Amino acid sequence: MDDFSPRLKLWVESGGRLVMSDYRVRLLELVGESGSLAHAAEQMGLSYRRAWGKVKELEANLGLALVQSEVGGAGGGHTVLSEEGRALVAAYRRFQERMARELDVAFREEVEGVLGGGTGPPGGAPLP
Amino acid sequence: MDDFSPRLKLWVESGGRLVMSDYRVRLLELVGESGSLAHAAEQMGLSYRRAWGKVKELEANLGLALVQSEVGGAGGGHTVLSEEGRALVAAYRRFQERMARELDVAFREEVEGVLGGGTGPPGGAPLP
Numbered sequence: 001m002d003d004f005s006p007r008l009k010l011w012v013e014s015g016g017r018l019v020m021s022d023y024r025v026r027l028l029e030l031v032g033e034s035g036s037l038a039h040a041a042e043q044m045g046l047s048y049r050r051a052w053g054k055v056k057e058l059e060a061n062l063g064l065a066l067v068q069s070e071v072g073g074a075g076g077g078h079t080v081l082s083e084e085g086r087a088l089v090a091a092y093r094r095f096q097e098r099m100a101r102e103l104d105v106a107f108r109e110e111v112e113g114v115l116g117g118g119t120g121p122p123g124g125a126p127l128p
Numbered sequence: 129m130d131d132f133s134p135r136l137k138l139w140v141e142s143g144g145r146l147v148m149s150d151y152r153v154r155l156l157e158l159v160g161e162s163g164s165l166a167h168a169a170e171q172m173g174l175s176y177r178r179a180w181g182k183v184k185e186l187e188a189n190l191g192l193a194l195v196q197s198e199v200g201g202a203g204g205g206h207t208v209l210s211e212e213g214r215a216l217v218a219a220y221r222r223f224q225e226r227m228a229r230e231l232d233v234a235f236r237e238e239v240e241g242v243l244g245g246g247t248g249p250p251g252g253a254p255l256p
Contacts, residue, residue: 002236009137010225012235019132062243072234084242091242098234099136099227106226106234107140114212 004115006107010099019061025092027054030080031067032089037079064088132243134235138227147189153220155182158208159193160217165207192216 012020023044030040040045059066066085072078081089140148151172158168169179174250187194199205209217 005141007141009138010231012239013133013135014131014214054153064243076195087242088239091239095134095234095238099230102227102230102234104137106223106230107231110223110226111140111216111219114215115192 002111004107006111008099008103016059017061020058020092022096024054024058025089027051028058028066028085029089029093030053032086033080034105035078035080037067037069060074062088082091132235132240134231135225136231138224142189148186149224150224152182152186153217156178156186156194156213159183159207160209163206163208165195165197173234183184190200190216223253229252 005082010022011018027040027044027046030043031037034040034043037051037055038048041048044051055067064084064090065082068082069077069079074118130204138150139146155168155172155174159165162168162171165179165183166176169176172179183195194216195207196210197205197207198256211256232249
């Protein structure tokens with residue numbers, strides 16, 4: 001029997017331009033987890049150069065300093081999230097989680113009944 | 129000053145396949161408003177054939193009879209929504225409206241403060 005799953009994509013615009021997205025926040029989050037932009041870039045399938053560009057673009061779009069880099073040293077440089085960067089990732093994750101919860105509740109309460117709840121015969125349950 | 133606007137896109141999958149979307153429901157809604165698939169197709173920039181295919185695909189995906197067509201007559205045929213079609217459009221609209229409300233509330237409550245509320249100097253307000 002069909003099982004219907006609602007999905008959503010979130011992003012943020014400013015002046016009609018994309019300034020923040022699930023994808024970009026995921027990149028930041030990976031920087032925070034690994035302490036390495038090179039590692040975060042690799043996990044996202046991006047070149048280092050492109051990942052760096054995306055982080056700098058995000059900073060410019062939001063007017064926030066999101067990462068702090070230290071170059072050189074024995075193990076090469078590393079990149080960590082600034083306090084603002086950590087706050088932004090955490091805030092965006094809370095935003096995503098609230099939306100995901102409402103997605104499931106609203107779909108179940110508003111739409112699923114019309115689809116026969118996914119348990120009726122083909123053609124759906126008769127409507128009232 | 130930057131003004132940040134959250135955006136969302138909604139769709140429904142079944143078995144990993146797209147079965148319903150804002151776009152497809154808009155097509156159905158236009159059929160309901162105009163009583164004409166030709167008119168609805170034109171407003172969506174689709175050929176009649178392609179619009180018809182989308183409606184039939186939606187019916188197959190959902191297992192519902194969404195439209196009723198009558199061919200011929202002086203003014204050509206016309207297409208109207210079935211009771212199930214009207215119920216589906218109304219349910220999906222309620223779903224979209226709930227999600228749009230939560231989008232604004234959750235973004236304001238979770239994210240906007242980190243962005244300086246859009247009223248601070250470039251660089252954003254200092255974080256606590």
